[in-house]
Amino acid sequence: MQGSANLNIMIKAARAAGRSLVKDFREVEALTVTAKGAGDFVSRADIRAEEIVRDTLMEARPNYGWVGEESKPVEGKDPTRRWIVDPLDGTTNFLHGLPHWAVSIALEHKGEIVSAVVFDPAKSELFWAEKGAGAWMNETRIRVSQRGKLIESIFATGLPFGGRADLPATLQDLARILPTCAGVRRYGAAALDLAYVAAGRYDGFWERRLNSWDMAAGLLLVKEAGGLVEPINPEGDCIADGEVVCANEPVFDRFAALVRNT
Known part of the structure; x- marks a missing residue:
């Protein structure tokens, strides 16, 4: 696996956090869980994983900034670079014993994501990419699918939970998209949804109301795997x-038009 020094540090951090999470996953019923909001939970495992990632990254690059789900942002001495981290994307899956969750780490340089790691410890799948160097899963180069017909395509999204106000809009999305395609999946981890688009498992993905750490790494994976990535609002x-x-690329325009209702 050939990558930059920064990428190697990111992989080291993701694997270390993954080892800690796997131990807790085996004892998921014994975890101390506190409610962070309706349908959104945080556990000791989540916080510990972030500590492991943060300690590893900040020890190696103490001048970089930091944005993580479970801690306050840090403005780095180097204002051009920051880590964007979700230590456990798919927390609800994790807490229900569903083996579909990941550690997501991105490096942003001057407002652009330049390195990305999404690690799925339960399946031993490490997705990674660097700007201009392609996207990979473990040792294998990955590419987006080449399906050109919407009716043969599978798409992924998130669904609002716990009384979120965007449920009506999401139902309208589904009413437009479901009749045109081979299916829509809701697996509960945006970082893996994006990684699966990059690997050609899904043909596309859309979602609103995500946080930066949910998608920063995944966006680069899709781009480097040859996919097209845009905000839902074209001006955004x-x-x-x-x-x-x-x-x-073959289905993007038609799929995006359905999502945007244009």
Whole structure:
């Protein structure tokens, strides 16, 4: 696996956090869980994983900034670089014993994601990418699918939970998209949804109201795997606005038009 020094540090951090999470996953019923909001939970495992990632990254690059789900942002001495981290994407899956969750780490340089790691310890799948160097899963180069017909395509999204106000809009999305395709999946981990688009398992993905750490690494994976990535609002910004539509090139325009209702 050939990558930059920064990428190697990111992989080291993701694997270390993954080892800790796997131990807790085996004892998931014994975890101390506190409610962070309706349908959204945080556990000791989540917080510990972030500590492991943060300690590893900040020890190696103490001048970089930091944005993580479970801690306060840090403005680095180097204002051009920051880590964007979700230590456990798919927390609800994790707490229900579902083996579909990941550690997501991205490096942003001057407002652009340049390195990405999404690690799924339960399946031993490490997705990684660097700007201009392609996207990979473990030792294998990955590419988006080449399906050109919507009716043969599978898409992924998130569904609102716990009384979120965007349920009506999401139901309208589904009413437009479901009749045109081979299926829509809701697996509960946006970082893995994006990684699966990059690997050609899904043909596209869309979601609103995401956080930067949910998608920062995944966006680069899709781009480097040959996919098209845009904000749902064409005038917007994916990370700033928390929304994205992405797909392989053959279906992107038609899929994006359905998502945007244009």
